[in-house]
Amino acid sequence: MTTATKNIIDKLETLPKNMVNEVENFIDFLKAKHVEKACNTAENKINSVEEPKSLYGAAEGLILYIADDFNEPLDDLKEYM
Numbered sequence: 754m755t756t757a758t759k760n761i762i763d764k765l766e767t768l769p770k771n772m773v774n775e776v777e778n779f780i781d782f783l784k785a786k787h788v789e790k791a792c793n794t795a796e797n798k799i800n801s802v803e804e805p806k807s808l809y810g811a812a813e814g815l816i817l818y819i820a821d822d823f824n825e826p827l828d829d830l831k832e833y834m
Contacts (some may be wrong), residue, residue: 765773766776 765776768776
């Protein structure tokens with residue numbers, strides 16, 4: 754038994770009966786709340802569709818330089834211009 758559990762039991766023994774019942778109800782509430790939250794989290798994972806990650810900026814730092822003639826027409830396409 755943990756120290757916290759022993760401390761709680763010691764405190765419970767000093768409470769009047771109606772307050773002990775209230776503490777018991779609160780413990781039940783906390784347990785139900787925890788189970789509900791766990792179920793909702795599990796359901797959300799099952800029912801949710803993961804949004805695709807944005808690729809904006811994903812190539813940052815990969816292009817080391819741009820050639821000076823980058824905007825010039827390609828020789829292969831000169832006949833079409």
